[in-house]
Amino acid sequence: MASALSFSVNYSFSSLTAISDASGNLVESLSYDPWGRRRKPGNWNDYNVTSTMFDRGFTGHEHLPQFGLINMNGRVYDPFLARFLSPDPYVQAPDYSQNFNRYSYAFNNPLKYTDPDGEWVHLVVGAVIGGFVNWAANGAEFSAKGLGHFGVGALAGALGAGIGAGFGTLAAGSGSFGFMVSQGLTASGFGAGAAAGAGAGFSSGLVTGAGNSLLNGEDFSSALSEGLRSASIGGITGGLTGGISGGIRATKFGNDFWSGNGAGGRYGAILSYERASLPSNSSYISYQCRNFCPSKLIEPDRYYLNAERFVETENSTISNFCFPDGTDGYFLEPSGPSSRIEGSGLRISSGVYEVGSHNSTKFPNSLILKGVPGRSAILMHPGNYPCHTSGCLLPGLGYGTDQVNNSRDALNLLLELHRNSTKMILNIN
Amino acid sequence: MKLIVAIFFHAFISFTGNEIISQDCSNYDVNKLIHYGNKIVEQQNADSLLLYSELFFEQFPDNFNCFHLYYSIYDSGYNNQSPIIKTHGDLYDYAFQHIAKIYNNLSVIETEKRIEMAIQISLGGYWEADAVSYFQFGLRSLLEKNTELFLKILNSLNQEEQRSFWFFYFDGPNPSLSTPKFLNIVKYEYPLMFEIILSSHQNVLNKWKD
Numbered sequence: 001m002a003s004a005l006s007f008s009v010n011y012s013f014s015s016l017t018a019i020s021d022a023s024g025n026l027v028e029s030l031s032y033d034p035w036g037r038r039r040k041p042g043n044w045n046d047y048n049v050t051s052t053m054f055d056r057g058f059t060g061h062e063h064l065p066q067f068g069l070i071n072m073n074g075r076v077y078d079p080f081l082a083r084f085l086s087p088d089p090y091v092q093a094p095d096y097s098q099n100f101n102r103y104s105y106a107f108n109n110p111l112k113y114t115d116p117d118g119e120w121v122h123l124v125v126g127a128v129i130g131g132f133v134n135w136a137a138n139g140a141e142f143s144a145k146g147l148g149h150f151g152v153g154a155l156a157g158a159l160g161a162g163i164g165a166g167f168g169t170l171a172a173g174s175g176s177f178g179f180m181v182s183q184g185l186t187a188s189g190f191g192a193g194a195a196a197g198a199g200a201g202f203s204s205g206l207v208t209g210a211g212n213s214l215l216n217g218e219d220f221s222s223a224l225s226e227g228l229r230s231a232s233i234g235g236i237t238g239g240l241t242g243g244i245s246g247g248i249r250a251t252k253f254g255n256d257f258w259s260g261n262g263a264g265g266r267y268g269a270i271l272s273y274e275r276a277s278l279p280s281n282s283s284y285i286s287y288q289c290r291n292f293c294p295s296k297l298i299e300p301d302r303y304y305l306n307a308e309r310f311v312e313t314e315n316s317t318i319s320n321f322c323f324p325d326g327t328d329g330y331f332l333e334p335s336g337p338s339s340r341i342e343g344s345g346l347r348i349s350s351g352v353y354e355v356g357s358h359n360s361t362k363f364p365n366s367l368i369l370k371g372v373p374g375r376s377a378i379l380m381h382p383g384n385y386p387c388h389t390s391g392c393l394l395p396g397l398g399y400g401t402d403q404v405n406n407s408r409d410a411l412n413l414l415l416e417l418h419r420n421s422t423k424m425i426l427n428i429n
Numbered sequence: 430m431k432l433i434v435a436i437f438f439h440a441f442i443s444f445t446g447n448e449i450i451s452q453d454c455s456n457y458d459v460n461k462l463i464h465y466g467n468k469i470v471e472q473q474n475a476d477s478l479l480l481y482s483e484l485f486f487e488q489f490p491d492n493f494n495c496f497h498l499y500y501s502i503y504d505s506g507y508n509n510q511s512p513i514i515k516t517h518g519d520l521y522d523y524a525f526q527h528i529a530k531i532y533n534n535l536s537v538i539e540t541e542k543r544i545e546m547a548i549q550i551s552l553g554g555y556w557e558a559d560a561v562s563y564f565q566f567g568l569r570s571l572l573e574k575n576t577e578l579f580l581k582i583l584n585s586l587n588q589e590e591q592r593s594f595w596f597f598y599f600d601g602p603n604p605s606l607s608t609p610k611f612l613n614i615v616k617y618e619y620p621l622m623f624e625i626i627l628s629s630h631q632n633v634l635n636k637w638k639d
Contacts, residue, residue: 362602362637381602382558385566388602394558398525405525407558408502 016057032058034110036070036079066371067352067425076352076427077105078304085306085352085427130157134208145215152211156204190247190257197242198235205234303421305355305414307331307428316386316402317347319428323413331428332394332404334386340374345390348372348428355380355424357415366411367418369393369426380414382407454495459519462488466527482537489532491546493554493597500524500560524560533567544579547571548586552593556600568598573611584619591622595629604633 015036019028029041036058038049050065057063058079062071070077075084087102098107134153135146209230213223247257311318317333339346351373358368358379367380375391383394384403395411396404404410418424465485472478490496499520520527535543547568556565572579583591599608608630615623 383602384558384562387605388558388562390603403529405529405559405563407562409559 015059016054019053028053030057033079035082035105036077036110038063038065038079064352067354069352082108082110085304086308086429124158126157126159127154128157130154130204130208133157134212138212148215149212152208152215155211156207159203159207190243193245193247194239194243198239201234201236201238201242202231205238206231208234303417303424305424305426307426309333309350309429311399312336313402318399318404324417327397329410329413330396330399330404331380332383332386332389332396332399332402334389334391342375343390348375348378348391350429352425352427355418355426357418365415367414367424380411382411454490454498457490457495457499458488459499462520462527463523466523466531469531470526479537482531482535485531486535486538486542486546489527489546491549493550493552496550496564497554497557497561500528501557502559518560521560525563528560528563528567533563533570540575540578541582544571544575544582548582548594551597552590554593554597554600556597556602562601565597565601572598573609576611576614580615580619580622584622588621588625591625592629595626596632599630599633600636601633602637604630604637606634 015030015032017030018026019030021027030052031039031041031044033039033044033047037047038052038057040046040049052063052065055062055065058070059072061073061077063069064071064076068078068080069085070079072084075086075088077084082105083103084105085103098104098109101108131150131154134156135141135150138146138149140146141149206227208227210223210227213226214220218226305321307319307321309317309319313335315335317336319331319333321329321331323329333347334345336347338349340349348369349372353369353372356368356370358366360366363379363381366382369378369380372378377392379392380395381392383389383392384396384405384407386402388394394404394407395414397406397410398404462485465481465488468481469478469485490499497518499518500523501518502521503516550564551568554561554565556562583594586594599605608626612623612626615626
């Protein structure tokens with residue numbers, strides 16, 4: 001932190017791009033590639049940015065330079081992989097294929113959208129576009145009434161986006177820009193596209209129709225009647241455009257126009273698209289474990305371990321992660337709640353931790369988690385039952401109630417991965 | 430080949446002073462154990478379950494050396510330069526099924542026989558993850574459920590054997606700072622053994638202290 005008063009300049013999606021002193025003199029310049037990776041402002045090919053004055057940066061979020069990650073509040077994001085470390089808990093736009101990649105950032109289109117908290121970009125985008133469209137369609141007045149039209153449109157846009165059809169559905173609902181729905185690309189065929197488009201169009205049409213009527217001084221029953229009329233138009237328009245775009249998209253991936261089924265397969269098409277959209281200068285392999293394990297990415301010299309806690313008893317917590325060959329691995333930890341108190345005997349806090357090697361008399365060949373809040377010597381060491389840990393992670397290849405098995409094999413695999421990577425990171429949730 | 434490597438490993442460990450006694454383990458038939466184990470898992474009927482349980486019990490290694498030799502894993506240790514060389518015991522892949530699922534639950538076998546064998550396996554033993562850990566888990570449960578009989582049989586052992594047993598009983602990472610309450614009975618009925626328990630427990634705490 002600078003000792004004197006500093007001013008930040010935000011530019012382009014609220015990213016921090018310059019810092020000045022009180023006199024307006026430039027103190028530091030910052031730059032990011034489209035996916036948020038820090039680079040030198042004078043040479044966009046040089047990513048070797050070692051330190052900056054502030055930890056805030058891309059879209060105003062907190063950078064974690066020791067891990068090469070960005071804390072987006074709801075989730076942690078890796079700008080190098082252009083992926084979040086955990087999936088988005090919501091699929092906001094089921095008629096938009098990009099949204100099915102729940103690890104991608106802002107519909108995989110960072111030049112157009114941002115993801116303020118890792119989860120609800122669609123609501124903001126839907127509200128802004130909906131508000132603007134409705135304001136423009138009702139005279140574009142700079143008055144209280146105009147503001148009201150903007151508010152109604154914003155509400156309808158957010159609602160439409162929230163129920164799953166994205167920002168384009170508001171236009172369908174108003175009947176003015178119905179064809180925009182076709183931008184909601186999908187491989188799901190006419191049927192699914194029509195259903196999603198009709199549902200979103202109906203709901204946003206109802207809100208805009210009724211809301212605009214009330215603003216124009218009509219009584220409640222008239223407003224309701226107008227809302228239903230707009231909803232019908234929105235539903236039909238959204239259904240048709242959504243269905244057609246879904247069918248065209250399905251055909252493009254070699255599937256049936258009406259059902260979306262076919263040789264390509266819905267998810268096959270999406271996965272192909274996902275792979276194609278990855279940065280071209282690196283090699284990545286995508287894995288999906290059998291059970292609870294989230295999909296993850298691995299590259300040769302950096303290994304990301306995404307462990308998801310899925311079983312909790314009064315004695316233990318068990319989480320699931322992936323090995324590179326696609327088999328499941330498990331960690332047994334003490335029971336919750338998570339604790340930052342040394343000696344509590346409870347499990348550690350959820351978070352992102354760098355993993356290092358560890359050698360001691362007690363555990364000669366083990367791994368250690370670095371920077372665990374409030375806790376020290378949190379290891380990954382062999383063990384099978386809750387009595388073997390007071391905070392450490394016991395790896396295993398199988399699990400049962402309050403136990404993991406084949407723990408030494410699991411640890412040996414983890415040691416091998418650690419040995420073959422320059423950096424190993426555990427993200428445990 | 431794996432067995433030969435494992436025997437050499439044990440010979441080396443014995444030479445370096447760990448308390449493993451070199452014993453002949455060739456009289457245990459691995460294939461029979463696998464076969465009997467599979468039959469028990471199939472659970473066709475009560476008669477066959479009893480038969481195969483008895484056969485399994487008779488064939489199961491009755492000392493720590495052989496138990497460890499067949500069910501455990503030996504590795505060369507981890508370092509940053511070379512990969513880990515692992516040698517699995519012949520029954521390594523069956524450890525969880527044979528020990529956690531079958532051996533620890535052989536209720537059809539007379540309790541006294543089970544206790545005697547469990548004590549025999551425990552002598553000279555030390556904690557290790559997986560096979561040994563599964564066995565120790567069952568041993569603790571057996572002792573807690575049959576405390577009086579267990580203590581009576583233990584009392585017939587000499588002091589060194591008792592010391593060895595109790596060390597194995599308590600051994601393991603993150604040991605409890607106190608002995609279990611159900612062992613308080615020993616203080617009055619077998620005061621000499623109670624001293625051994627306290628001393629063994631302290632040895633374990635010393636082994637695992639930071």
